[in-house]
Amino acid sequence: MCAVRDLTKTYPAVRGRRGTPGTPEVRATDGVRIDIRRGEIFGLLGPNGAGKTTLVRQLTGLMRPDRGSVEILGHDIVRHPERAARILAYLGQESTALDELTVSLAVETTGRLRGLDVRSARAERDAVLEELGLSALASRPLKKLSGGQRRLACFATALVGARPFLVLDEPTTGMDPVARRAVWGAVDRRRAEHATTVLLVTHNVIEAETVLDRVAVLDRGRVIACDTPSGLKEQVAGEVRLELVWRERAPLDVPEVAALRDRAVESGRRWSLRLAPEEARAAVAAVTGGAAFAALDDFTLATPSLEDVYLALGGSAGSVRGLVKT
């Protein structure tokens, strides 16, 4: 239902003014190709600056790509960017247009601007605020809410005047577990009842693992992997993750520990390693027995999560060396 082909966008270089250095040009999306199916919750995952926001802004008609095509539900969005507003609802990474309005007026106004008449805009407003547990905050200005509450109120504006496609740029940043649950509950209900499709930008890999049907991993403007979360995890299957936390510093005089160091990613007292199961077993035996144990504060052994895949694939930004062999 949403087909993206060869989407490329380069931010032009900015020449420096006197005293300040200019910025080089940035190819923020580079030949991106993705297909999103109807009723799917599709995720975009990637490190900061990977180009996720730039990509979704091109899908929503806010930015003209240099090259490539975007087709949503049969409409060519590059040629007719104004149609995007009638097909999808967009929740931007940060929204300031509504800051001075009350929650209730922000939602109602957005509903009316999505083409609802006054009566249905009010009815939908009440229903959405109730659904998200925002009724008690309805008469407060957005500016005076906490970060998570404000985000939830902005999410509410994306739901009034139902659209078959929701494009959400980091909808749950700053939200507590209750608010997150309200968001995913609302998304699930729309998917079950109206087969709503969702494109979601996120950094939260745990969330990604539980809510996404498929995920594309973006790095430096390119899609470097696209699969179901479990499919992606298979790429690092057969490895386990070992985390070691030392009391003060690693006992490098123990030869087994010294040998592990090359493969570890160190951050302070913490070492992070990905090992084959039998290697991990040997390593655990080495650090829990003998001289190394005295220096050990804590250790965990876990099967790989999507986070490992993320770190492994996003090799440029990740701190753990890549596992996926080319």
Next chain:
Amino acid sequence: MSVVPAEVLPGAARADGNRADHGPDTEDGGRAVAVLGPRARLWPALAAVYRAQLSRARVARIPLLFVATFQSVGIMVLMRGVVDGGGEARAVVAGSSVLVVAFVALNLLAQYFGQLRASGGLDHYATLPVPPAAVVLGAAAAYASFTVPGTFVTAVVGSVLFQLPLTHLWILVAVVPLAGAALAGLGAALGLLAPRPELATLLGQLGMSAALLLGVLPPGRLPTFVQYARDLMPSTYGVEAFARTFGPDPDWAAVLLDLGVCAGVGVASLAVATWAYRRAAVR
């Protein structure tokens, strides 16, 4: 760095399959074009934006309205020692009243749109199916109508101060919206076209200074080239129309003509603002 091209992954293969490159996947495999959602029509959308903007303005702008009114009253008190009644007094009172409109509609609106653009706030409107004119007109109308009390207070105080008749103050009902449209359009356009929000603020203030200089000072005392500049200022015709009504026997045809010019300038400046909005919304 390890990279797996999307094509070799199972999910991607499933997604793309052997399907034709374009055409969305539908259950029946056909090429379906979705019916577009409704579009917000101009007037309802304008009303919604107007209402939202007015509620914003109520909260945040009331102190500024006081500032604008005091400023205009202060100018009239100052000018009392300079002008010698008659035509000059009329020009001062009319100019000071319309200056309230310029302060809010030009200066504040330029600031508002400059900040909205810089902070990405335009994205919200640009991803809603609203006619650009509704957003610009709604905001402009809210800012302009917000100036009505200040304008009236200034006009009444000025009339008393310079012993002018209060009989035809009702003309403000036409002057405020028309001069408001012209100035708000100019303010919105400046805010939307300025590359940086600081510049938008600066341009708004400059416009405001121009309105002050060209609108309030009696034209007879200005050098010729400044008088030409005065003719280019959108609010001038509103000021003139208003000033004429203070006379003992106002020339209503001339008043109407001035208001007509003001309306024309208003339409043009709102059209420019709408164009600027379109330009700013899609980058």
